[in-house]
Amino acid sequence: MANIQLNDLRKSYAGQEVIHGITMNISNGEFVVIVGPSGCGKSTLLRMVAGLEGISAGTISIGDRVVNDLEPRERDIAMVFQNYALYPHMSVRENMAYGLKIARMPAAEIDARVAKAAAILELEPYLDRKPRALSGGQRQRVAMGRALVREPAAFLLDEPLSNLDAKLRVQMRLQIKDLHQTTGQTMLYVTHDQVEAMTLADRLIVMNKGVADQIATPHEVYMTPASEFVAGFIGSPAMNIFTVQAEAGVAVLPGGQRLPLSGLPASGEVRLGLRPEDMEIVDAGTPSIPVVLRSVEWLGADAFGYGVIEGSDVLMTLRLPGSTVAARGDRLHVAPAEGRMHLFSKETGKRL
């Protein structure tokens, strides 16, 4: 077990930088999830920690050692691959024992560890099967088992659940969470699924084009996103974000309406972000955002209203109480809930 320190970590492919300096300290036993859209550099970052990709600049330390120049096998880490990468010619037992045999562990100890991992992952009936004779979920558990038996300093997982169906994914997610709680191991987990990210993480790294836009707890990322990208990426349905003109404490909306808001700059354009659930229906007379509904999805407890700000084509998603009676074509007046709006710089995208 160990902490992992990333210090201004950079990666370039043929002169093209794809990771632009990431600094982070992952403490011992922490569950950190790297999340971001496809191609943002999540796998690259993880593979650099694993030692499968070279490091262009910066340092990685695991425990007290700088591991930049160490081979993967010298780093004391285990990794679970997206396609599991099980050795197809070996039984489940041999797959799990492979690393231990290389470490010249006594046979009795190997058996004990494999048995223990198999018990935790409910793999006992399959120990003598080849991977080809297993279902996707079982293969996934073997991949977890192979990492688990090594009892490494840190666990690296690259989208380990993305090949499973929705139901199994939820199950395995809970199992991974459990596993983390029982073993207390440091885990670095890559996903592009924000539900996985939010539910598993002690802390999130939200990546955007090779930059860590925000490194914080899921709560903090949701409540105070550090950038417009983070705000739009985390949360479903996504946050409504649109440009308003600030004029002495009043925001001029895309449809020309004037809405007094606190915290606005003195003048200029800013991006205003409002989560669908952070808006309340108010009377037509009060300062508000008029939304013309285009469709309403009623789900029972809630209803989602999709529409545009009146007089513009800026789309708005509203999460309304299930009791709301509204239909296509209706005009609703909504106002941001107290303290629940987000302002971002139009130029940099950073939170104001």
Place this chain on the structure above:
Amino acid sequence: MRRTVFPHKLLPWLLLAPQLAITLIFFYWPAAQAFRQSVLREDPFGLSSKFVGLANFRKVLNDPAYLNAMQVTVVFSVLVAFFAMGIALFLAVQVEKIIRGKGLYRTLMIWPYAVAPAIAGMLWLFMFNPSFGTLAWPLRQLGIAWNPLLNGDQAMALVVAAATWKQISYNFLFFVAGLQAIPKSLLEAAAIDGATKRHAFWTIVFPLLTPTTFFLLVVNTVYALFDTFGIIHAVTSGGPGKSTETLVYKVYNDGFVNLIMGDSAAQSVILMVIVIALTAFQFRFIEKRVHYG
């Protein structure tokens, strides 16, 4: 498995006809001829022949020259198959490691395959001819009494080298394809599991290559037994003495040079039996150790 049902009885036969015709004319017909000849004895002028039963076989199997040919064939085939596959695998693994110019290396590696056996033989003959060979002189400078025209072991080394060189391309091609079919993530997983490159090769790559290796073993055995006639003919003509006379070469020698058709036919039949037995053995016993994905 799904069965395809043809509407007509005739159509499947029509579709098979060309292949059947070729097999009949070029395999079953000559094979039948060989069988017939093997139990006959012709007079030296080929004017008459009489039935002699298994006498030809008895004669051939008691002939020390035949047993010598058998020994030569075993040594030759084992060496050719081993080196052709070993060197090809080594080269294929090395080429995998190259980052730039991989395609160029691969193309160059494949060229020898396009060279006709007799020409390949001549090439090696010219390089290693004791009197005018380009490489014979440096060999002698190294203190080796190089003369494959007199020394049987050196002649064997030369034909093995030529036959191996010619077959490496073919094996190389299959090994490259086999290596590419192994997912990189398996090697990454092994690296993380603590395996050195060498250990990962022997525990992951090599076992996963076994289907390719087995296929090549069968092909190379047949190659060494039959397709090397041209090379041997060009380089040593079976000599010096009979030190490079393989079974196939002896069939040719006895039948077409010495014109003893009965003996030659009996040898062909024995050869056929050996190849069938060998291939059956390979499939029966060695294939058990092959891992198919």
